Amino acid sequence: MNDNTMIQFINVSKEFPNGTVGLKNIDVKIEEGEFVFLVGASGAGKSTFTKLMIREMMPTEGNILVNGKSINRLKQRQIPHFRRNIGFIFQNYRLLADRTAFENVAFAVEVLGASKREVERKVDYALRLVGLEDRKKHFPDELSGGEQQRVAIARAIVNNPQIIIADEPTGNLDPETAKGIMDILNDINIKGTTIVMATHDAGIVNRASHRVIELAHGEIVRDDKQGGYNIEIL
Amino acid sequence: MKFFRYLQYGFRDTLRSLWRHKGMVLVSVLTVATMLVALGAATLLAANSDYMAGKMADELEVIVYLNTDVAREEALALEPAMKAITGFESLEFVPKEAALEEMSTRFDETNLAVALGGTNPLPDAYKIKLEQPEQIAGAVAYLENTELFPQVEMVSYGQDVVENMIALTGTLEIACIALIIGMLLIALFMVNSTIRLTVATRGEEINIMKYVGATNFYVRIPFFLEGLVIGIVGALLADVVLYFGYDAILEYIEANISFITMLNDPQLMMLIMLVLLVGGTLLGAIGSNIAIKKYLKV
Numbered sequence: 001m002n003d004n005t006m007i008q009f010i011n012v013s014k015e016f017p018n019g020t021v022g023l024k025n026i027d028v029k030i031e032e033g034e035f036v037f038l039v040g041a042s043g044a045g046k047s048t049f050t051k052l053m054i055r056e057m058m059p060t061e062g063n064i065l066v067n068g069k070s071i072n073r074l075k076q077r078q079i080p081h082f083r084r085n086i087g088f089i090f091q092n093y094r095l096l097a098d099r100t101a102f103e104n105v106a107f108a109v110e111v112l113g114a115s116k117r118e119v120e121r122k123v124d125y126a127l128r129l130v131g132l133e134d135r136k137k138h139f140p141d142e143l144s145g146g147e148q149q150r151v152a153i154a155r156a157i158v159n160n161p162q163i164i165i166a167d168e169p170t171g172n173l174d175p176e177t178a179k180g181i182m183d184i185l186n187d188i189n190i191k192g193t194t195i196v197m198a199t200h201d202a203g204i205v206n207r208a209s210h211r212v213i214e215l216a217h218g219e220i221v222r223d224d225k226q227g228g229y230n231i232e233i234l
Numbered sequence: 235m236k237f238f239r240y241l242q243y244g245f246r247d248t249l250r251s252l253w254r255h256k257g258m259v260l261v262s263v264l265t266v267a268t269m270l271v272a273l274g275a276a277t278l279l280a281a282n283s284d285y286m287a288g289k290m291a292d293e294l295e296v297i298v299y300l301n302t303d304v305a306r307e308e309a310l311a312l313e314p315a316m317k318a319i320t321g322f323e324s325l326e327f328v329p330k331e332a333a334l335e336e337m338s339t340r341f342d343e344t345n346l347a348v349a350l351g352g353t354n355p356l357p358d359a360y361k362i363k364l365e366q367p368e369q370i371a372g373a374v375a376y377l378e379n380t381e382l383f384p385q386v387e388m389v390s391y392g393q394d395v396v397e398n399m400i401a402l403t404g405t406l407e408i409a410c411i412a413l414i415i416g417m418l419l420i421a422l423f424m425v426n427s428t429i430r431l432t433v434a435t436r437g438e439e440i441n442i443m444k445y446v447g448a449t450n451f452y453v454r455i456p457f458f459l460e461g462l463v464i465g466i467v468g469a470l471l472a473d474v475v476l477y478f479g480y481d482a483i484l485e486y487i488e489a490n491i492s493f494i495t496m497l498n499d500p501q502l503m504m505l506i507m508l509v510l511l512v513g514g515t516l517l518g519a520i521g522s523n524i525a526i527k528k529y530l531k532v
Binding site for chain 2: 080113
């Protein structure tokens with residue numbers, strides 16, 4: 001593995017207890033600072049791929065290296081520390097309904113044991129980056145879908161992680177708002193953060209010209225350096 | 235330093251969560267309180283049954299009537315043999331003169347001594363108390379043995395009352411133990427279900443916390459503290475209801491049903507209240523910790 005590899009799957013397979021194959025013999029490298037789209041039909045293995053990356057589940061076979069370290073060997077108590085280097089963005093935002101935008105972002109910093117002043121500084125900065133500094137006292141149900149997703153992005157980037165995993169982050173948004181979210185993600189990527197984004201949005205993939213990994217039935221069927229959503233587009 | 239910050243954030247989150255989920259918190263507190271009141275009431279009922287049975291047993295006595303022709307010296311000489319009865323507690327010799335006097339008080343308009351022409355047809359007697367009602371049958375058999383006690387004319391002991399009481403005390407004891415165990419199981423089930431429900435509504439919160447890298451310890455702090463608060467407040471509420479409720483019942487019974495004497499033991503009451511407080515606290519704290527376990531596996 002060269003020094004720039006951020007994520008590496010080495011012959012990874014995942015079979016579930018009911019016999020369903022999630023992933024089959026996956027060999028892939030993602031470099032530091034890359035923006036990678038993970039595409040494929042529902043059930044193709046995208047979620048399994050992301051869940052394995054954050055050690056939410058273990059592979060049946062093979063090894064996964066993140067930043068040069070095997071995450072298969074992580075002990076249960078080491079997992080929280082490992083995850084602090086990864087930011088997550090979900091399709092349905094997954095904000096805590098009873099906390100304000102500020103509080104939703106803040107608790108990602110508080111879990112590190114940061115001081116109150118540090119929490120305020122980091123959260124204000126993250127909310128400024130996503131353009132929500134004037135909405136920080138609002139609760140999620142007082143924000144639009146796009147604003148909620150921006151809060152989720154602020155939460156994902158607040159600890160300055162090396163990797164961001166985004167699972168259909170524009171899935172619930174209109175095209176205009178989705179474009180705004182993609183602009184923010186691109187800005188984050190330009191600053192050096194590796195982004196792996198699972199998506200069904202062909203327009204976004206085609207416009208961005210990033211690397212595309214396509215999964216089907218748990219296998220990588222395409223890996224294009226600057227691909228489109230469908231192979232026909234190329 | 236980090237540890238104290240975790241605690242600081244934990245306390246703040248607990249207060250915030252108690253306030254923002256106040257409806258659910260209230261339901262949990264009331265469930266804990268209701269269950270503990272029921273458990274305390276069952277215990278008090280058991281204690282009262284025991285107390286009343288003991289009181290009735292205390293009043294039971296065996297009366298040994300001697301033949302009227304037995305001389306006073308001979309009657310008094312029987313005392314050591316009476317004291318040898320198994321389960322003997324105390325005895326009282328009732329000379330026939332005292333018996334006549336006692337009987338006279340029941341017929342206050344008639345002068346019995348005059349009516350009887352100065353004679354006294356009553357015998358000397360012994361009133362014997364035993365430690366346990368179960369020992370009465372053996373004592374009666376012993377006293378009715380004419381070879382040992384030819385001076386004895388008759389032994390009276392309220393056979394029906396004794397037999398019924400022995401049966402009733404046994405049944406009551408079993409019923410009370412069953413009631414307490416039953417209430418305890420129901421309380422555990424209800425409180426556990428309520429806490430599980432409270433935690434389940436916040437499973438998403440735990441999930442997200444785990445995704446951003448919170449340790450299990452950090453996640454547990456506010457839930458543990460919330461469970462603790464719910465347990466303590468619920469138990470205190472139960473204690474207040476039990477204390478004043480029982481006091482009101484005592485007063486009512488004393489004023490209106492004079493033939494029933496209920497147990498009035500402040501020490502026992504304090505003990506029950508303390509046990510409920512400790513039990514409620516543990517129930518809340520441990521219950522919430524067990525309930526969040528499955529949400530931590532992310």
